[in-house]
Amino acid sequence: MNIELLQLRQYLEIHPVAKREIKYRIGYLSMIKVLCDLHTKRDKWCNAMFSLMKKSLIGEAEVTPLEITDSGIIFKKKDNSRFAYIFHKYRYNILIDCLFLLAFDNKKRGKKLLNDVCRIFPRNKKKLMLLSEYFYKTDIEFVRKEFPSVYNICSVIAENRKFISLPRKNVIITANMSAGKSTLINALAGKKVNMTKNDTCTAKIHYLLNKSGEDGLSYEFDHELELNATKEILMNDNESNSTSEIIVGTRFRSLDEIPENVCFIDTPGVNSSQNKEHRQMTNNYISDKNCDLLIFLLNGENIGTDDDIKHIRYVSENYKGKIIFLVNKLDKYKKSVDSVRVTLEKVKEDLKGAGYKNPGVYPISAYAAYLAKMSLYGEKLSEDELDDLEFRIRKLNKEEFMYHTYYDTESPEIDENNEMEILLRNSGILSLEKIIYSEER
Numbered sequence: 001m002n003i004e005l006l007q008l009r010q011y012l013e014i015h016p017v018a019k020r021e022i023k024y025r026i027g028y029l030s031m032i033k034v035l036c037d038l039h040t041k042r043d044k045w046c047n048a049m050f051s052l053m054k055k056s057l058i059g060e061a062e063v064t065p066l067e068i069t070d071s072g073i074i075f076k077k078k079d080n081s082r083f084a085y086i087f088h089k090y091r092y093n094i095l096i097d098c099l100f101l102l103a104f105d106n107k108k109r110g111k112k113l114l115n116d117v118c119r120i121f122p123r124n125k126k127k128l129m130l131l132s133e134y135f136y137k138t139d140i141e142f143v144r145k146e147f148p149s150v151y152n153i154c155s156v157i158a159e160n161r162k163f164i165s166l167p168r169k170n171v172i173i174t175a176n177m178s179a180g181k182s183t184l185i186n187a188l189a190g191k192k193v194n195m196t197k198n199d200t201c202t203a204k205i206h207y208l209l210n211k212s213g214e215d216g217l218s219y220e221f222d223h224e225l226e227l228n229a230t231k232e233i234l235m236n237d238n239e240s241n242s243t244s245e246i247i248v249g250t251r252f253r254s255l256d257e258i259p260e261n262v263c264f265i266d267t268p269g270v271n272s273s274q275n276k277e278h279r280q281m282t283n284n285y286i287s288d289k290n291c292d293l294l295i296f297l298l299n300g301e302n303i304g305t306d307d308d309i310k311h312i313r314y315v316s317e318n319y320k321g322k323i324i325f326l327v328n329k330l331d332k333y334k335k336s337v338d339s340v341r342v343t344l345e346k347v348k349e350d351l352k353g354a355g356y357k358n359p360g361v362y363p364i365s366a367y368a369a370y371l372a373k374m375s376l377y378g379e380k381l382s383e384d385e386l387d388d389l390e391f392r393i394r395k396l397n398k399e400e401f402m403y404h405t406y407y408d409t410e411s412p413e414i415d416e417n418n419e420m421e422i423l424l425r426n427s428g429i430l431s432l433e434k435i436i437y438s439e440e441r
Contacts, residue, residue, distance in 0.1 A: 003209065005105065006211075006221060007164055008104070008211065010156075010215040010217055011156040011215075012052070014153060015093070017057060017090060017093065026062075028094075029057050029058055029063050030064040032053070032101070035113065036098065045104075088121065091120075091121045092149060111132075131146075134147075138158045163259075163261060164212070168263055171294075171436060173185065173266055174286065174294065174315070175269060175298070176299070180328040180329055180366045182194040183328075183370055184295075187369035187429055188433070188436075189208060189252050189264075190254055191253060191379070192235075194208070195235050204237065206245075207246070208266065209250075210262050211250055213251060218234060218248060218249070220249075222246045222247075223241035224238060253373060254429075255424065255430065258433075260437050267286070294321060294323045294324075296325045297326050297364075297366075298328065303327070313355075324362065324435065325351065325362070327362070327363050330343065330365070362407050362431070364427065365396060365428060368396055368427040371385060372429075375420050376421070396423060402425075403427060403428035406428070407428065407435075409435060411430070
């Protein structure tokens, strides 16, 4: 399956048929189904899209059996009586929906779908043909004039095409276990999309793709494709997946919109005593794959371990691209006992010993950033998380723990009266995002 499809924003929230009575919605979706069923090559995307559309438009109701005739769509009841729905008003929506389900990235298949739709609306063939051409374009101002009823939906589709046409920035994140790698990924996404417990870690590469826009949905391709993946689905790997990859698509959230086409690549922890294959998989990936940036995350509570030094040296010898080092979990340091600055200097010395001449080393509080974003976007936090949030608000407001001051980039502007924005800045996540998204390819 083309993974770019996992970056597409949905338009179902603005679908005009959603406002119609349930009987009409069932009929409409029944027609979409029969048109899709004419094509034997229904793939995972089409099946998942139809399930999502069904849930959005008719909930638990079932579609109605139907057939296509020269006079239009005929629905059959159990008593064999017949009745016809008039869908002429939504003929352009029907074409757009079918193309989005079955042929977003396949213009050849799109032509076949167009012919099927034209069988139902033969008098509108020319305009349907014209609309199908603009379905595959990014400049759609012509649609505003000629097809105003579908302009908003076509705008979403055009934005999808513009987004996936951007060069994708691939960012690998590597660490030993317990460094907080999954928490960092959740913080960058601004939502919980990755497991954080060590005992649930599996030997798989997780790809986290930024979607073209926010639609409230997270996608996951883990043997099965879920376009409305619940937290339970996201937090549990599918045992039927015999591949080494899991792909998630969601819209990243931060103080500013993130318009970049970026993919975070989460590799397994390399020091798992139970699964030696984790190290081999991660090392092989780092050696074989080209990426635009590698983030090496270190646990600030266990700096200079043999596992860290071993992995640092491996990366130094086998990865020659851009790299930054982040030191996490410094929040529990006690003043006059531990020092953030001394720890960062020690890390730099270790890195120089491994062959790095002038390494970029920065502090980060992945957990504080995650909690701040969750709170900022109205996500529910547990009592323990609320306690942790209050602790980090106080801790990271102290001069030594204002992590953004350790970065060599200008700190992004925030609302100084907003406690969560202050925490995001102090956690270092905004400075890190500035490095990631402004980094030249």
